[in-house]
Amino acid sequence: MLILWFGITFCCAATNGKVPEVSIDTSRFVDVEEIAKKVNASFHWFPVQKIFYIASPKDTAKFAIGMDYVWLSKNEAGVGGTEALNLAPTLQGDKICISKKDAALFQKWLPQPPPQPSQPVPVAKPKNETAGTREVKTIVIDPGHGGKDSGALGKKSQEKDIVLAVAKLLKKELEKEDFKVKLTRDKDVFIELGERANLANQWDGDLFLSLHCNAIDGAENQKRIKGYHFYVLRAPESEEDKAIARRENKVAALYGEKNAKEELSPIEWFKLEARLEKYKQNSYMLTENLLKSFDGGKIKKLSTGVGGAGFMVLVGAMMPAVLVELGYITHPEDEDYMITTKGQEDLAKRVAKAVEAYKEGVKAYRETLGR
Numbered sequence: 001m002l003i004l005w006f007g008i009t010f011c012c013a014a015t016n017g018k019v020p021e022v023s024i025d026t027s028r029f030v031d032v033e034e035i036a037k038k039v040n041a042s043f044h045w046f047p048v049q050k051i052f053y054i055a056s057p058k059d060t061a062k063f064a065i066g067m068d069y070v071w072l073s074k075n076e077a078g079v080g081g082t083e084a085l086n087l088a089p090t091l092q093g094d095k096i097c098i099s100k101k102d103a104a105l106f107q108k109w110l111p112q113p114p115p116q117p118s119q120p121v122p123v124a125k126p127k128n129e130t131a132g133t134r135e136v137k138t139i140v141i142d143p144g145h146g147g148k149d150s151g152a153l154g155k156k157s158q159e160k161d162i163v164l165a166v167a168k169l170l171k172k173e174l175e176k177e178d179f180k181v182k183l184t185r186d187k188d189v190f191i192e193l194g195e196r197a198n199l200a201n202q203w204d205g206d207l208f209l210s211l212h213c214n215a216i217d218g219a220e221n222q223k224r225i226k227g228y229h230f231y232v233l234r235a236p237e238s239e240e241d242k243a244i245a246r247r248e249n250k251v252a253a254l255y256g257e258k259n260a261k262e263e264l265s266p267i268e269w270f271k272l273e274a275r276l277e278k279y280k281q282n283s284y285m286l287t288e289n290l291l292k293s294f295d296g297g298k299i300k301k302l303s304t305g306v307g308g309a310g311f312m313v314l315v316g317a318m319m320p321a322v323l324v325e326l327g328y329i330t331h332p333e334d335e336d337y338m339i340t341t342k343g344q345e346d347l348a349k350r351v352a353k354a355v356e357a358y359k360e361g362v363k364a365y366r367e368t369l370g371r
């Protein structure tokens with residue numbers, strides 16, 4: 001109110017009197033009246049004292065020509081008082097000017113925009129999409145067994161050697177397709193079952209493939225039973241599947257792995273359920289792709305080709321996971337094929353083809369989500 005009164009009483013234009021032929025040095029100065037207008041403040045000039053005020057309902061700034069400081073009224077936070085200016089205000093022509101740098105102090109005077117009502121913000125892509133819905137880039141290949149654990153034995157070979165050879169060839173095939181490929185082992189070493197899934201999680205894999213060769217006891221069975229079979233982690237539905245899981249899990253108990261067991265208890269299945277649900281669709285999608293790419297190969301399908309059981313190696317993987325039994329090491333024909341380079345190359349190519357198809361499947365799914 002006091003300011004307003006002064007304004008009415010004493011204020012008069014700076015244009016009174018002679019108008020010198022000087023224009024504003026616009027590189028450094030601005031017309032203070034323009035600034036006042038911009039921030040919706042009133043401007044008051046006192047020619048005798050050569051002082052001027054800029055006043056808004058909340059703030060007042062008081063300047064003097066030739067004095068390089070400003071007096072500011074206290075704001076809501078109680079901050080005010082005298083502040084140094086970059087340059088002293090000057091008269092230039094018919095204008096009262098302050099430096100451009102000092103004009104910045106009026107930025108704060110601008111009415112602040114009211115907080116925006118929450119508007120639908122375009123949904124940013126989640127930074128860490130879960131494996132299964134994100135783009136398929138990293139494939140973790142787990143050649144089963146290794147080192148002191150030979151896996152199943154054939155007449156001429158050991159499971160650990162066949163799966164390592166196929167895994168290395170598969171890595172090459174997948175790298176040709178620009179996948180990032182990680183092997184849980186690339187030599188003849190022993191790795192605990194739990195550690196294999198841990199590695200896959202550490203590498204942030206998109207797919208976990210555990211490679212194995214199947215086996216069966218008894219001379220009669222060994223002549224008869226052959227073929228490939230793919231497994232996802234799920235409660236077993238047949239005694240055969242249960243037996244295969246027990247055999248693949250046995251190593252853990254055999255070599256003193258912590259918490260090792262051959263079968264999962266009902267409580268453990270229950271605990272796993274939610275996580276399995278998350279990756280189930282994708283794991284099955286891969287088995288479908290595997291069935292297609294293995295069709296027509298030298299090794300034939302065993303029964304339906306797909307089963308589920310409690311494979312310990314798959315339990316910890318936080319990603320779609322499939323255990324591949326390439327063929328029966330205990331069957332002479334399957335073994336003969338799996339130990340040749342030609343056979344191993346063919347198997348690696350078939351698995352790679354399935355992974356490619358799986359990647360395309362996930363891509364198509366992502367497109368339906370608009371990603």
Ligand SMILES: [Zn+2]
Nearest residue numbers: 144151212213
């Ligand atoms: Zn195995």
